[in-house]
Every structure is written in C-alpha cells, then in structure tokens.
Amino acid sequence: MAINWFKYAAPTTFYGLAGKMIPWFAVSAALLFCAGLYIGFFVAPVDAQQGEFYRIIFIHVPTSILSMFLYLIMAGYAALGLVFNTRLSSMMASAIAPTGALFAFISLWTGALWGKPMWGAWWMWDARLTSELILLFLYLGFIALHASIDDPRRADRAAALLAIVGSVNVPIIYFSVQWWNTLHQGSTIKFSGTTMHVVMQQALLIMLLACWSYAFAVVLARVRSIILERERNTTWITQIPGVAEFPEAKR
Amino acid sequence: MKNNMKPRQKRFVFIAVVVAGVALAVGLVLYALKGNVNLYFTPTQIFNNEAPHGRSFRIGGLVQEGSVKREPDGLTVSFVITDTHKSIPVVYKGILPDLFKEGKSVVVQGKVEAGGVMRAEEVLAKHDENYMPAEAADALKKAEAANAADKAALSASAPVAVPVAK
Numbered sequence: 001m002a003i004n005w006f007k008y009a010a011p012t013t014f015y016g017l018a019g020k021m022i023p024w025f026a027v028s029a030a031l032l033f034c035a036g037l038y039i040g041f042f043v044a045p046v047d048a049q050q051g052e053f054y055r056i057i058f059i060h061v062p063t064s065i066l067s068m069f070l071y072l073i074m075a076g077y078a079a080l081g082l083v084f085n086t087r088l089s090s091m092m093a094s095a096i097a098p099t100g101a102l103f104a105f106i107s108l109w110t111g112a113l114w115g116k117p118m119w120g121a122w123w124m125w126d127a128r129l130t131s132e133l134i135l136l137f138l139y140l141g142f143i144a145l146h147a148s149i150d151d152p153r154r155a156d157r158a159a160a161l162l163a164i165v166g167s168v169n170v171p172i173i174y175f176s177v178q179w180w181n182t183l184h185q186g187s188t189i190k191f192s193g194t195t196m197h198v199v200m201q202q203a204l205l206i207m208l209l210a211c212w213s214y215a216f217a218v219v220l221a222r223v224r225s226i227i228l229e230r231e232r233n234t235t236w237i238t239q240i241p242g243v244a245e246f247p248e249a250k251r
Numbered sequence: 252m253k254n255n256m257k258p259r260q261k262r263f264v265f266i267a268v269v270v271a272g273v274a275l276a277v278g279l280v281l282y283a284l285k286g287n288v289n290l291y292f293t294p295t296q297i298f299n300n301e302a303p304h305g306r307s308f309r310i311g312g313l314v315q316e317g318s319v320k321r322e323p324d325g326l327t328v329s330f331v332i333t334d335t336h337k338s339i340p341v342v343y344k345g346i347l348p349d350l351f352k353e354g355k356s357v358v359v360q361g362k363v364e365a366g367g368v369m370r371a372e373e374v375l376a377k378h379d380e381n382y383m384p385a386e387a388a389d390a391l392k393k394a395e396a397a398n399a400a401d402k403a404a405l406s407a408s409a410p411v412a413v414p415v416a417k
Contacts, residue, residue, distance in 0.1 A: 044258060045384030049350070054382055066386055083263045119349030119375045126290040168274045172281070179281075180288045183358055185380040197383045 002009040011227045012236050013086050018220040025217035032210030040203035049156055056114045057200075061188070062208040064216055067135060068170050070100035074142070075167040078160035089222075090156035091230065094146055095161060095223035099215050101139035108132060119183055127176035128184035131169060138166040291358050294337040303361070310339060310369060311358045311377065319353055331413035332359060332369075339363070350376035 008014050040058035047054040048135050074096040081090035111129065112122045123129065142159050149155035177186045188196055189204075196204070253254035256264070276362055281288065291311035292302045310332055318331035327344045330353075341359055351357060351374065383391075 003331065045386075047383040048388035049378055049381075057382070058265075079266055082266060085259070085261050118350055119346070121373075121375050124375070127288050161269070164270055165273045168270070168277050170276070180285075180290070181293075182290050183375060183377055185378055188380040188382065194372055195381050197387060200382055249307050 009086055009088055009090075011091065011231055014088055015224055015227050015240075018224050022217050022220050022224075025213045025220070029210055029213035029217055032206055032213055036203055036206035036210050039199065040207060041231070044199045044203050045197060049123065050118055053117050057109050057188075058113060058207045060107060060110040061204060062211040063103045063110065064132070065208060066211045067100055067107050067118040067132070068103035068173055068216060069133060070096050070103060071138070071163075071170055072167060074100060075163040077082075078156075078163040081156055081165070082160045087230070088227075090160065091223050091226045093142075093160065094156075094217070095219045095226055097139055097142050097217050098222070101136060101143065103211070103215075104132065104136040104139055108136060115183075121183075124183045126184055127180045128173065128182050131173040131176050134169055135166075135173060138169060142166075192236050261374060272339075279403045293334045294339045295334055297339060297363070298337045304363075307360060307362050307372065309358055311356065312338075312358055314351070314353050314355060316353045332357065339367065340368055341369045341371050341374075343374050345371075346376070347374055350377040350378055352376075 008017055036058065041055055044055070044058075074093050077089045077093040077096065078088060081093060108129075111132075115124070116122050142163050145162055146155045146159040149158055160166060174187075176182060177184055188194055194201060228237065277393060286301070291309035294310060294312055296302060297310065302310075312332040312334045315331040315333045315338060316388075318329075320329050322328070326346075327342065329340065329342045331338045331340050332338075341361070343359070343361075356377035356379070358375045358377055359369060359371045360373040363369045363370045
C-alpha cells in the first residue's frame with residue numbers, strides 16, 4: 001500500500017499528529033539537556049589551553065548549528081509554500097522563525113561571554129561573528145515582515161521571498177572561517193571528523209540532540225497554535241474537543 | 252521559457268532564478284571586498300606593502316618564542332609577531348589576555364611607527380579549535396619531542412639502525 005504523503009500536508013491531520021509528537025520531543029529534550037549539561041560541566045575533562053572556560057562550547061556550538069539548520073529548514077518550507085501554495089508549509093516557516101531567532105541570539109550571546117575571557121573582546125567585526133549577526137537580523141526581519149502584512153497569505157509570500165534570499169547567508173557563516181582570516185577559530189567538527197576528546201564529543205552530541213528535540217517540541221506546539229488561529233473559520237476546528245467552547249471559534 | 256508550464260513550475264523557476272541571482276551578486280560583492288573582510292594582515296602582507304599606511308590596522312600571527320620582554324613598569328610588553336616567514340616587533344602597554352603566550356596566535360591592533368615597530372592599542376588572543384585535557388596535550392608534546400629526537404638520532408647515525416623497543 002502506497003503511503004499518502006500528502007495526507008499530513010493538510011493542517012487538519014497534521015494538527016493531531018503534532019499533538020501526539022510534542023510530549024515525546026519535550027520529554028526527550030528535558031532528559032537530554034540534563035544528561036548533556038551534567039556530562040559537559042562535570043564529567044568532561046578540563047581543557048589544556050582554555051581551562052574551564054571552554055565549557056561554554058556545550059551551549060555555544062549546538063545553538064549555532066541549530067540557528068543555521070533551522071534557517072535552511074525555514075527557507076525550505078517557505079519555498080514549498082510559495083511553489084505549491086500549501087498552507088501548512090508557510091505555517092511551519094512562521095513557526096520555526098522565533099525558535100531560530102532564539103538560537104541565533106543564544107549563539108551570539110554565549111559567544112560574547114566566551115570571547116571576553118579568552119580573546120579579550122566581547123565582540124569583533126570578523127566574518128564569522130558578523131554573518132551570524134546578519135542571520136539573527138534575517139530571522140527578525142522575517143518575523144517583522146510577516147507581522148506587518150495583514151492578509152496572512154500575502155504575508156506568507158513576502159516573508160517567504162526574504163527567507164529564500166537570506167539562505168545565501170548560511171554557507172557564508174559556515175565557510176567564513178576558511179575563506180577569510182578571522183578571530184574566530186576554525187570548525188572543530190568537520191565533515192572529515194573531529195580531533196576533540198571523546199567525552200567532550202559525547203557531551204556536545206547529547207546537547208545537540210537536546211537542542212533538536214527542544215526545537216521540534218516548540219515548533220510543533222507553535223504550529224498548532226498557528227493552525228488554530230488561521231483555520232478558525234473552518235468547520236473542522238470547531239469539532240476539536242475543547243476548542244468549540246471558545247467564542248472566537250464560532251465567529 | 253515555455254508557455255505550457257504549470258503555475259507552480261513557473262514559481263519554482265522564479266525562485267531558482269532569484270536565489271541564483273542573489274547568490275551571484277553576494278558572491279561578486281564578497282569577492283570585491285575580499286581584502287576588507289579579512290580581520291587582520293599577516294606580517295608577510297605588511298612587508299609586501301598590502302597594509303594601509305598611517306592608520307590603525309590589525310596584524311595576526313604567532314608570538315615568537317623567546318621574544319616577550321616586560322619593561323620594569325610592569326605594564327609595557329614588547330614581543331615579536333611572526334607568520335614564520337616575516338616578523339614585526341610590537342610594543343603594547345596594557346593588560347594582556349590570559350591566553351597570550353609565546354608560540355600562540357594573537358591579533359594585534361595598532362599603528363606601525365617609523366622603524367617598523369607596531370605600537371599596539373589592543374592585543375587579542377586567538378585560540379585554536381582543538382580541545383583536549385591537559386594529560387592528552389602533554390602526551391602529544393612528549394610524542395612530538397620523541398619524534399624530533401628520533402629524527403635527530405637517525406640523521407646523526409647513518410647507516411640507519413633498526414629501532415629497538417625500550
């Protein structure tokens with residue numbers, strides 16, 4: 001039997017599916033954060049060069065990776081929405097943006113906290129730091145542009161174009177440390193492997209999985225709210241238990 | 252473009268063209284700005300006259316081993332910054348970052364004065380992307396030293412002796 005992939009592209013069915021997935025992602029995020037932070041801050045050995053300060057890597061690197069990946073996923077959904085006119089794709093793009101912006105902000109913030117004791121500067125206009133700042137502005141621009149247009153379908157199209165154009169920035173962030181000389185060090189985790197100590201690697205991997213789980217849980221919860229808001233005039237919404245009682249649903 | 256394309260195919264082509272166009276434009280801009288995006292100049296570039304004259308800029312490189320000298324006032328430090336090909340002497344008055352060490356990377360901002368000495372306004376430490384516990388770093392250093400010693404012994408005593416496990 002062929003699987004009907006388009007079944008879950010409809011907000012109607014996806015609403016229920018997302019609701020079932022959220023608890024799993026939320027619980028695994030909580031467990032992974034506890035394990036990752038414990039291993040990162042108490043089990044992993046002290047770094048020979050940077051001492052205890054390097055431990056901020058366990059927050060800095062996963063959030064930076066997520067901020068870039070989420071942008072590509074957001075741009076991908078935005079492009080799907082633009083090409084196929086699927087409602088759910090555009091809703092997913094809008095649901096991802098705030099979480100991506102949060103990760104980009106945490107990445108910049110922990111980077112500054114790490115930079116001051118190690119480099120001697122909170123901020124430096126080098127290629128890596130500047131392009132990550134542009135990523136944060138792209139997220140904020142996407143959210144602001146979407147919010148500034150009243151008709152949600154037109155807002156989707158305008159914001160989608162911004163998201164797609166902005167995706168050019170992501171490879172620039174990734175390769176900035178190779179293309180130019182920067183104060184930021186090169187990538188520790190490369191496609192060819194890593195030189196990192198094994199316990200440090202494990203802590204980093206667990207924190208990365210924790211961030212992914214958190215992102216899934218939050219984005220799915222947010223997309224459910226967006227579905228409720230934007231499909232409020234449809235009949236299926238009023239049949240969801242618990243929703244029909246709200247006066248807004250009957251408008 | 253064919254006229255019998257479906258609207259969604261047209262939209263897809265439109266997006267592909269926009270992305271390719273923007274990527275090309277950004278690529279050309281970055282290529283034109285190539286030198287300006289770099290955070291610092293290397294000592295070799297300065298000797299090739301690529302660095303600006305009469306205004307502040309940054310040099311990046313290694314602090315040469317054995318070159319760090321502290322003045323009696325306790326604040327002024329002089330050292331040599333090198334890319335192992337060319338080197339520039341630097342004088343700095345201020346507090347150095349914790350990671351400042353001979354043989355490690357730094358980025359120094361300042362002006363090069365007459366006599367080719369850079370008077371630094373800011374010294375930043377640049378660390379590498381390797382993270383390992385102190386024991387692993389020690390083991391690595393010892394292995395390096397042993398390799399160097401083996402090499403020296405090898406070149407000194409020809410014909411080559413078969414290494415014996417100690």
